[in-house]
Amino acid sequence: MSVPSDRAALMWDVQQFVFREARLQDDHEYAAWDELWTDDGVYWIPANTADGTEVDPEREMSILYDNRSRIRLRVKQLLTGRRHTQEPKSQLRRIIGNIEILSVDEPDVRVGANSIIFESSIRDDTTWAARNEYVLRYGEDGLRMAYKKVTLANNNRAIFTLSFLV
Amino acid sequence: MDGLSRAHSSLGGRIQPDRVHGSLYTDPDLFEWEMENIWHRVWVYVGHESEVAKPNDFIVKTIGRQPVIMTRDRDGKVHLLLNRCTHRGNQVCSADKGNSRSFTCPYHSWTFANDGRLMGYAFADGYEGKDKSQLGLGRVPRVATHKGFVFGSFAEEGPTLEEHLGGAIETIDRLVRTSPEGEVEITAGFLKHRTKANWKFVLENECDGYHPAFVHQSIFNVAESGIGSLYGAESTAVTRDYGNGHTEVDLRPEFRRIGQPLGWFGTNPARLPDYVSKMRAAYGEEKANEIMIDGTPHVMIFPNLFIAEIQIFVIQPIAVDEVVQHSTALQFKGAPDLNRRMRQQTMGSVGPAGLLLADDTEMYERNQRGIAVRRPEWVFLGRGTHRERRDADGFRIGHSTDEVPSRGIWRHYQGLMEAAP
Ligand code: FES
Numbered sequence: 344m345s346v347p348s349d350r351a352a353l354m355w356d357v358q359q360f361v362f363r364e365a366r367l368q369d370d371h372e373y374a375a376w377d378e379l380w381t382d383d384g385v386y387w388i389p390a391n392t393a394d395g396t397e398v399d400p401e402r403e404m405s406i407l408y409d410n411r412s413r414i415r416l417r418v419k420q421l422l423t424g425r426r427h428t429q430e431p432k433s434q435l436r437r438i439i440g441n442i443e444i445l446s447v448d449e450p451d452v453r454v455g456a457n458s459i460i461f462e463s464s465i466r467d468d469t470t471w472a473a474r475n476e477y478v479l480r481y482g483e484d485g486l487r488m489a490y491k492k493v494t495l496a497n498n499n500r501a502i503f504t505l506s507f508l509v
Numbered sequence: 510m511d512g513l514s515r516a517h518s519s520l521g522g523r524i525q526p527d528r529v530h531g532s533l534y535t536d537p538d539l540f541e542w543e544m545e546n547i548w549h550r551v552w553v554y555v556g557h558e559s560e561v562a563k564p565n566d567f568i569v570k571t572i573g574r575q576p577v578i579m580t581r582d583r584d585g586k587v588h589l590l591l592n593r594c595t596h597r598g599n600q601v602c603s604a605d606k607g608n609s610r611s612f613t614c615p616y617h618s619w620t621f622a623n624d625g626r627l628m629g630y631a632f633a634d635g636y637e638g639k640d641k642s643q644l645g646l647g648r649v650p651r652v653a654t655h656k657g658f659v660f661g662s663f664a665e666e667g668p669t670l671e672e673h674l675g676g677a678i679e680t681i682d683r684l685v686r687t688s689p690e691g692e693v694e695i696t697a698g699f700l701k702h703r704t705k706a707n708w709k710f711v712l713e714n715e716c717d718g719y720h721p722a723f724v725h726q727s728i729f730n731v732a733e734s735g736i737g738s739l740y741g742a743e744s745t746a747v748t749r750d751y752g753n754g755h756t757e758v759d760l761r762p763e764f765r766r767i768g769q770p771l772g773w774f775g776t777n778p779a780r781l782p783d784y785v786s787k788m789r790a791a792y793g794e795e796k797a798n799e800i801m802i803d804g805t806p807h808v809m810i811f812p813n814l815f816i817a818e819i820q821i822f823v824i825q826p827i828a829v830d831e832v833v834q835h836s837t838a839l840q841f842k843g844a845p846d847l848n849r850r851m852r853q854q855t856m857g858s859v860g861p862a863g864l865l866l867a868d869d870t871e872m873y874e875r876n877q878r879g880i881a882v883r884r885p886e887w888v889f890l891g892r893g894t895h896r897e898r899r900d901a902d903g904f905r906i907g908h909s910t911d912e913v914p915s916r917g918i919w920r921h922y923q924g925l926m927e928a929a930p
């Protein structure tokens with residue numbers, strides 16, 4: 344499949360994908376979430392950038408900077424049922440909004456969005472806010488995720504454990 | 510010393526040889542007393558010289574709850590200044606780090622040099638006859654450095670840093686040899702992990718070799734990591750109490766038994782050829798092999814610097830039930846290929862999403878909630894007392910899973926807390 348030329352159709356595909364990803368994360372459907380990724384997927388949650396500072400993830404620490412094999416490892420760890428910080432699992436509901444198509448570079452679509460996540464865990468209730476950037480790629484079976492960057496609004500401050508899928 | 514600390518100048522038998530009372534982790538008055546008797550007295554790790562590498566660099570750190578600006582002045586000298594204006598107490602510096610010759614207070618524009626001197630006031634005619642030299646920024650009275658690690662002490666006098674580090678000083682020397690140039694750098698930025706637990710749970714866990722097999726089982730299994738066996742029942746690794754609260758899990762016996770250079774880092778010389786050739790050139794073949802087999806230490810420098818093989822953690826107490834863990838990858842001067850791997854592994858392991866540390870942190874928080882339960886009142890720390898022994902240097906050691914480190918920490922803690930203010 345290639346990028347639809349009709350803008351409304353493209354937006355429909357993107358929204359459906361992003362909402363589905365959000366639901367799989369909220370519901371801890373780890374294996375299905377893992378399948379959303381392309382083989383070269385990169386999942387990045389930077390640290391210390393929320394105030395506008397640029398950080399090179401190849402040289403400086405990020406909260407998470409997973410290549411495809413580490414995404415898989417993370418999922419496998421969650422699937423053991425012994426990832427203590429997620430047993431019992433965080434109870435989650437998130438809203439993804441302000442979805443924008445930032446650019447199209449066939450077969451890739453760059454997408455921006457905001458997210459608000461409510462987490463209820465055995466520690467307490469926590470609210471997270473983030474700017475998300477995605478690269479979604481059209482392939483044989485529709486869209487997959489090649490890149491996801493989650494910039495938490497407080498990523499330069501001390502934050503609680505973030506062990507659910509963001 | 511104020512009335513608060515006098516009122517609590519006894520632990521009331523809450524520390525015994527093989528058990529401590531649960532209230533030591535939950536008592537808010539005790540926490541304030543710890544600030545005075547521990548954090549504002551002993552040598553506390555502040556930062557590394559490489560974090561202020563260039564003249565006029567600065568970075569904001571803490572000692573206990575006190576915000577400290579670590580600066581390097583234009584002549585290269587490192588200062589630890591308190592982030593409080595000497596006029597009416599405003600915060601002088603609101604950036605986390607940067608490069609500046611001076612700090613101007615935003616309230617009435619007093620300007621301080623990065624060595625702490627008051628350079629000037631706004632509308633200076635209002636201060637005729639006043640002595641500027643008495644109005645410099647507060648400073649940490651004693652500053653000392655070992656191998657680039659900068660420590661500060663709020664006590665005007667007391668043991669030297671070398672005396673405080675004692676036998677554990679060798680672990681820092683052992684760490685820096687892993688660089689072909691003999692130097693560590695802290696340049697990768699910190700993750701800051703907020704944790705609802707007492708700081709001593711973190712302190713004690715760093716050299717607790719009993720928990721990894723259980724807390725980290727999930728990642729050891731899926732990553733097919735060899736780390737698990739280092740902390741197994743059959744392990745020849747030892748726990749060590751260096752005194753002064755410093756503790757270690759010494760994994761060298763296991764690494765020497767296996768005898769594989771870079772085995773400690775889960776790799777081998779073929780994967781890091783540049784590093785290995787630099788090490789051999791720097792130290793000679795035999796010594797380089799020895800260093801690469803032994804690896805870097807796993808040592809908790811009391812009260813707040815944990816050197817964990819490939820990364821460091823800095824423990825920042827916030828409240829009786831809150832602590833921030835700051836973590837970053839160690840970087841070894843002259844070892845770019847090693848450093849790259851250090852960063853990748855550290856990023857996977859530590860911080861709020863870390864495959865290892867998120868689970869440790871879960872344990873800290875559950876421990877904090879569990880310890881508040883009324884019965885029983887005690888924590889039992891007797892594991893391995895029957896097989897505790899002394900090593901050739903006279904330090905207490907035990908099996909890698911024994912509670913030698915916790916007992917050592919509490920022994921030292923008791924001495925500090927019961928000392929006259
Ligand atoms: S409080 Fe800083 S100048 Fe007045």
Ligand SMILES: [Fe+2]
Pocket residue numbers: 720721724725865869
């Ligand atoms: Fe651990």
